[in-house]
Amino acid sequence: MTPRDPVKTQRNREIAELTEQINALKEKVLRITGYRNEQSLNATYGGKHSQYIDIKHEIIDSPEQFIALYLRGFxxxxxxxxxxxxxxxxxxxxxAHIKDSEVVKKWFRLFLTRTYLRQFDALARKRPEVQEAEIWIGQKNASYGILVSPRFRRGAWENDKSEIRHFKSNYWTIGHILETGFVIPDEDDRIEFSSVEHYLKFFRQTLVRNSGSQHEMEVARRYCSFVLASAKPLDVPLLIPELRYGGKSVRHDYRLDFTIIDPFTLKKVGFELSPWSTHGRLEGTQKKTQKQVNEEAQANFEREMRKLKAYFRKQGIPIIVYTDTDLEDYDAIFQEMAAYLSPTRKAKQLEFHAMNDFLAFKPGR
Known part of the structure; x- marks a missing residue:
């Protein structure tokens, strides 16, 4: 059985306490405002937050920020x-009801605070656009898709757009992959995982091993240990191997060795393990002049850099490259990666003066 999340338990406790306070004020508020019943009262205020706030793009980190944005929009x-x-x-x-009555104002604050807490999971994170809610990984004949709300229609996988915002887990985390699994391109089939350990075994023994890179295997081992040692393994971002530049298309110029997507900002960072033996080594140098060797080595280097630059320009992904010297210390490499595997939610500066501005409103002539 999955252990209860203490943060959610505390949030539910706060919601229950707020409900008691709201109910204690309800009859007074109905008399003051003249609304027929609680449903009319709630619809007048609570039903408007999506009208006043750009909830599709705003990342709202606290009840205070939610109230401030609501008031600005109102x-x-x-x-x-x-x-x-x-x-x-x-x-x-x-x-006018809020402006003229301290009772209504108090009820209003409590009501919006409860609304925020009830919808915290949807409001406190950035939602991916439809085109960003689908990634494909792996090699030519062994590719897999990770979607947010996958459904199979007309012979292909797509996201159910209406469900992207309501996705329960943090996007692109271990919890995400346990909820959706991998989809198989153009087949109504998935690879699903029953536990964190089940996914990590597939990640290490299938996804990463197929690359044939000992360097990637060393990083993968450290990632698995990191996840298993985490207090909240479901919240750890995925270490995504072989992110495909061109999606699921067969023709494919380039793949990143590893990618991490921040579950709160959805920003990506790529990691390339680039030993000389893979990207720079030259064959048959005995029959070549030094000038030819230098020119060929430079051409190889420039070709690899063009790929990296193209990836950055088209995908907006900064890339960290590890060369032979770096690859002598896998622990140091993974320590750098771990900083991206431990994202934190950063609260925006609150608009403390929003209520004063709201109450100071005077109608125009």
Whole structure:
């Protein structure tokens, strides 16, 4: 049985406490505002947050920020009403109730705080755009897809757009892959995993071993140990091997050795293990002049750099390259990677003056 998340347990406790406080004020608020019932009251305020806040793009880290954004959006709407902002207009009346009554103002804060906590998982993270909610990995005849809300339609895998925002796990983490598994290109089939250990075995023995790189295997071993030692292994970002430049297309110019996607910002960082034996070694140098050797070595180097630059330009992915000297110390390499495997949510500066500005609103003539 999966252990309970103590953070979610605490959040549920706070929601229950807020509900008690809201219920204690409910009858007074209904008398003051004149709404027929609790449903009408809740619809007037709670049903509007998606109208006032760009919830598709905002990453909202706290109830205070949620309330501030709500108030900013509500205030903008009131200004846009112009001369229609007067008694009898439902938006103007809703504003007046908050402005004129400390009881309604208190209820309003409690209500929006509870709304935020109830929708925390959807509001407190960036949601990938549809085109960003699908990645493909692996080699030509052994590729797999990772989607957010996968469904098989008309002979191909796609995301159910309506479900991307409601995805339960943090995007591109161990929890993500346990929820969705890998999809098989153009087949109504998946590879699913029953546990963290099950996925890590597949990651190490199938995904990474197929590359034939001892360097990648050493990194993979350290990643598996890192995940298993984590207090919250489901929240650890995936170490994605062989991210495909061109998606699932067969023709493929380049793949990154490893990629990590921050589950909160969705920013990617790539890692290339580039020993001289793979990308720079020259054959048959005995019959070549030094000039020819230098020119050929330079051409090889420039070709590899062009690939990296193309990846960066087209995908917006910064890439960290490890060469022979770096590859002498796998622990040091993984220590650098581990910094990207331990992302933290960073709260935005709160708009402390939002309520004052909101209450100071005066209708235009």
């Amino acid at each position: 205030l903008d709407y009131l200004h846009d009403l112009g001369s229609a902002a007067r008694l009898g207009n439902p938006y103007f009346d809703a504003h």
